[in-house]
Amino acid sequence: MKTLTKDALKNLAIGYNVSYRETLLLLAHIINDEHSHLFFEKTYDISADDYQNLHLFLSRRNKGEPIAKIFGRKEFYGFSFKTTKDTLDPRPETELLIDLFKKYHLDNSQHLQILDLGAGTGCIGITLLKFFPNAVCCFSDMSAKALSITQENATMHRVLDRSEFILSNWFENIDKKFDVIISNPPYVATSYELDRETMYDPEIALFAGSDGMDAYRNILPNAPKYLNSEGALLLEIGYDQAEKIKQIPSELKLARMEKDLAGIRRACIFRFF
Ligand SMILES: C[S@@+](CC[C@H](N)C(=O)[O-])C[C@H]1O[C@@H](n2cnc3c(N)ncnc32)[C@H](O)[C@@H]1O
Known part of the structure; x- marks a missing residue:
């Protein structure tokens, strides 16, 4: 398990040139949680696999892939x-x-x-x-x-x-x-x-x-x-x-x-x- 602080997550977002809102969306998708709820958290506990997936998703988003294609679904x-x-x-x-x-x-x-x-x-x-x-x-x-x-x-x-x-x-x-x-x-x-x-x-x-x-x-x-x-x-x-x-x-x-x-x-x- 890894504890990610809000600042660490923001830095990750900056590093991949992805907005913080989208980074939260990606994290919420990975850990199967509501992204609106994540806005209010100070730290996020995620598994090593989920953390790796977050990097993978951020790197795909950084290349321009739409969130819908990364998630495989669209409203x-x-x-x-x-x-x-x-x-x-x-x-x-x-x-x-x-x-x-x-x-x-x-x-x-x-x-x-x-x-x-x-x-x-x-x-x-x-x-x-x-x-x-x-x-x-x-x-x-x-x-x-x-x-x-x-x-x-x-x-x-x-x-x-x-x-x-x-x-x-x-x-x-x-x-x-x-x-x-x-x-x-x-x-x-x-x-x-x-x-x-x-x-x-x-x-x-x-x-x-x-x-x-x-x-x-x-x-x-x-x-x-x-x-x-x-x-x-x-x-x-x-x-x-x-x-x-x-x-x-x-x-x-x-x-x-x-x-x-x-x-x-x-x-x-x-x-x-
Ligand atoms: C702009 S997309 C629309 C998809 C969906 N109806 C929507 O609104 O999100 C156009 C769709 O037409 C299909 N298409 C393109 N050429 C076609 C053709 N000659 N005959 C039938 N379907 C075709 C594409 O495969 C694609 O799924």
Whole structure:
């Protein structure tokens, strides 16, 4: 057992150039404690193995690895999701799609058929299944590794019985219609310089051609064939894509566009009318 003083921990944080708050988060994860509670401690008793792990985590964080990738989990809409090198870590701005779904579209009395296209961790579809007990969701992704994580998360959140998983390049292997298709597809232009943390997300989850619009050019024209007549397509878009997305031909029309907390037009609803 090793007794670590607060000052020693602060010095460790400085040495690895990691903030004290994040260092506490890492320590809390290692010793399985609440990090808010650790703020008030004067000393920390940890085993030699845990101390070694703390150094390991600090060194990974120092290289730019996001906390979510180090922990292997990320919070989304108040739920915890497993995330790996094969999945995009869920982002707070994607929560807007859930808000939009709840606000404008559907109530939970219906037997909703949802398609989560490009599911990754499954954070979107799984969150919707938690809020809409009568809904069922088909999760699809082109990455088999990502889809196996979707399945793990669906199991962890006890929605497996209302879930289906399809390995598919967008709509290629989809053969039925849905009430809602919802997607946060890759939308980064290939020339865009990623920050250090985003580099830990898989490329397939990020890049979508020279203007970042390739996924939308597939999804928007094809979605009508997979939507019921009253159905809706909900899409997350990049910070500069609000005008570009309107130019993509589709039977669907833009019904709403919503801004995220930073005031950026971030989520769209498309419908047949
Ligand atoms: C931006 S991530 C979104 C993941 C998750 N839905 C979220 O919001 O956190 C995009 C997802 O689309 C998947 N993807 C990329 N290209 C695809 C394609 N051609 N067909 C199906 N899925 C694709 C990626 O594997 C990735 O999981």
